[in-house]
Amino acid sequence: MQGMTIIVKKITQIMAPVIFLFGLYVIVHGHLSPGGGFAGGVILAAAFILQILSFGSILPSLRREEVWLELLESTAVMGFLVISGLGLLLASFRIFFLNFINRGTVGQLLSGGIIPLENIVVGAEVCAAITTIFIALTVYQDEVTQ
């Protein structure tokens, strides 16, 4: 895919890190404010997609990215299952999705037990999934036009 003009590239260089950081903020504050794993993951993916769009890409490197993203996505889902399944293994209650970590005080960043952890893996999963969809469409378009 072709890149865009120098203006777009420069603005992207400035904006992409900010968008990425905002995505991380939304994810880690998921248990306190609106948003969370899904919304933050989409914002993270937007940072990557913006860079691919503005700087352009070559087909082989996109394919390589796709493999790693697939791996990241599945690992994140497994992480979600493991965190929620730990309740079945560890505690004497044997409950799926048991919130086994101390929940802390409401309103602080480090609170909510396993919910922030789940938010982080959901964020990774959604980011990888959305980027994979985008790359799949791009690869398809490149293959058709060639």
Place this chain on the structure above:
Amino acid sequence: MNSLVPLFVIVPLGSAFLMVIFGRLIKHLSKILVTMMLLFLLYLTFYFLYNVTEPQIYEVGGHAARNGVPIAIYLVIDGFSKLLLLIISLIGFLSALYALSYTRQYTAEPKFYILFSLLIAGMNGLVISGDIFNIFVFLEISSIAAYALVAFGIEREQLEASFKYQVLGGVASLIILLSIGFIYWQTGTLNMADISAQVAGTGVFFKFVAVLLITGFGLKAAIFPFHSWLPDAHSSAPSPISAMLSGVVIKAIGIYVILRLFFNMFAINYEISMTITVLGALSMIIGSLLAIGQWDIKRMLAYSSISQIGYVILGVGIGMLVLVRGGDIKIAALAITGGLFHLINHAVFKGLLFLGAGAVEYRTGTRDMRKLGGLNEVMPVTASSSLIASLSISGVPPFNGFFSKLIIIIAAVQAKYYFLALLAVIVSIITIGYFMKLQKYTFFNKNVNFPKIREVPFSMAFSQILLAVLCLGLSLLVIPDVQKIFLKPAVDALINSTAYARVILGY
């Protein structure tokens, strides 16, 4: 709380993603993992069938009910869920066994098993879910896996069928989500037991919601006016998937939910029972009439699925009507027993027929009956098992289909629905007709085009033989002592329709 309940979802979901992560490193990991996973699920189902008699209620996250209001996600395994879990893991295991050789023709073999595991995870989750929104979530998981699996061969015909399936499935999901929204708006809860406590009066609003739900899940189950996607999707999918779709998926995500909602969530009323019975009778007749003219083996089997699903709905519908009119509860129990018995039987013999059709296609490369013929000399295992399945689907004793149809017809006569009983007999005769056509043109005529083909590989033949044995073995379910283990709990769960809510809410 039994801590084994969530394993029905965790195990298939976890194995699907393990296949993605380690599939590149270890060769044949996906094939080994999918068979182990389904064997484990089968073991778990039998454990629940034999050892656990009480309905099992599982609060995810351990949040107990506050002031009698359930707040956690509930997983419920009662008799009816167990029956569906048994069908899913049994047919799933045999289809996976068959697929081990069948999928060699595809380039992306591991992806097939990943999607297959997700399909199993979605259906298992749907069947044990106790609240209506999670039913929708798991419905979407299994539907999306099914769309992808139908298109797995990426030929033109398969993509077209998958697209049609996606459009109609999407419409169905939209309608279902809308009606769930309506229910939540009016009752403020999503838990089915809690809803059933609040919709006891049958106002116009809930009748509208009921119609929406019948439309949505009727589309998923391919009942008569909504059946147009089924012949395309089921005939162009890879054969193990056709067996799963026809044998299990339309039952788990269609029939199961309709029965669960209209027996255990809404109070049974006359209009809804009549609608369900009429739709069942119509799809029974029209499916069989459409099947006669088909020359494509799998397309004929797909139309036959519509017809046989009609029998299941007819049986259960008669039971509902008897219950509503305050008739003899034994007749209602008999009709529902017949319907659910036919549900198991149809899963087994339709699965076997699709696997047989797949075996024919695997060796000859065609599904057109006019080009085939005389295959019983070159493919004896496929021919004989397909003959057994054809005999049992058309209701020839001593195979299982005879007994379930007999029970449905006896129940219809006892409930004084003589016309429905007559229709069931006539459709059974039509069924014999088109299966004789299938047998004659595929396996018995003169072998002109394919004199030198061989029998299918071991794993495909083996799972066909197992299913053929089951066709005969399931006849034993007509004996009351055997019924007590497999069918009686399911029938009781439907007949005592208010018991479901009572057990969950605990009063």
